[in-house]
Amino acid sequence: MNDSSFELPLPHPFDFQQCLNYMSRSLFECLYTTDTEGVNRLIRVGNDKRLVRLTCPQGREMQVQLLQGDSLTPEEQEELIHYIKDWFDLNRDLEPFIQMSEGDPLLGPLLERFWGLRIVGIPDLFEALCWAIAGQQVNLTFAYKLKQRLTEQYGDTAEWEGVTYKMFPSPEQLANSSIEQLCSLQFTRSKAMAILDVASLMTNGELSRDRLLTLTDSEAVDKELTKIRGIGPWTAQYVRMRCLGDQTAFPVGDVGLQNAVKQMLGLNQKPTPLELHALFKHWQGWESYITFYLWRTLY
Structure with a gap:
């Protein structure tokens, strides 16, 4: 040491x-x-x-x-x-989650398959919001390319043993950027506007992870996030799950979650949000973990 x-x-x-x-x-x-x-x-x-x-x-x-x-x-x-x-x-204490899964026909095999997996979070709120915005209505590969372009254009770097390591830009590093500059990286105008709005709010101190964490009511967090242009319910739920550590976050509109449940249960078609709510009512308090594990079955 x-x-x-x-x-x-x-x-x-x-x-x-x-x-x-x-x-x-x-x-x-x-x-x-x-x-x-x-x-x-x-x-x-x-x-x-x-x-x-x-x-x-x-x-x-x-x-x-x-x-x-x-x-x-x-x-x-x-x-x-x-x-x-x-x-x-x-x-996170996963013991209640483990106890809940015992004997459960869906959760049991899921927990056994991914035993010891924790939700891999995104502690930086700006990174989490930009990643969620980038991923709206595009495939995962293109979302990664958008993140890569944003990082290379604005983020800091460090060299070590011949490898260049990159860090996601801070809100301040995008504060003087323009919609046109982000569009040149292949962001849509609406996504560019949303990212710049978030950068402005965070630079001005109107939006922060610490402040969101003081809101004990998840609906209050959703309301705070969705009032930002370009951030809808899915993005808010995703950020609650990956950045704020909210284990009740439940993005029922997520196509990946719907496909995973369809595969796991052998359904003929994807479940609707209402059907997902009915399925998950037995697992209240652990929606984000079950969603994260179900996403893993897709890879």
């Missing part, structure tokens, strides 16, 4: 390989690199950027290693730990 590395205790169950499998699902991912043992990512810590490698060599603890730069101050280490815990949902 030295100043450039530390260990983070892990909850049970946690399977890092399951998380890595999820994170390596696209060759177009630009914000981190995965291999068989871990993930490297450029992360904003305080006012600086830090290149970090995460591994779980023993399975019981996560090894956090700084690949370059000065050692962290205690405050910076706490900030990084907070980010990693949000990224891999390490503060």
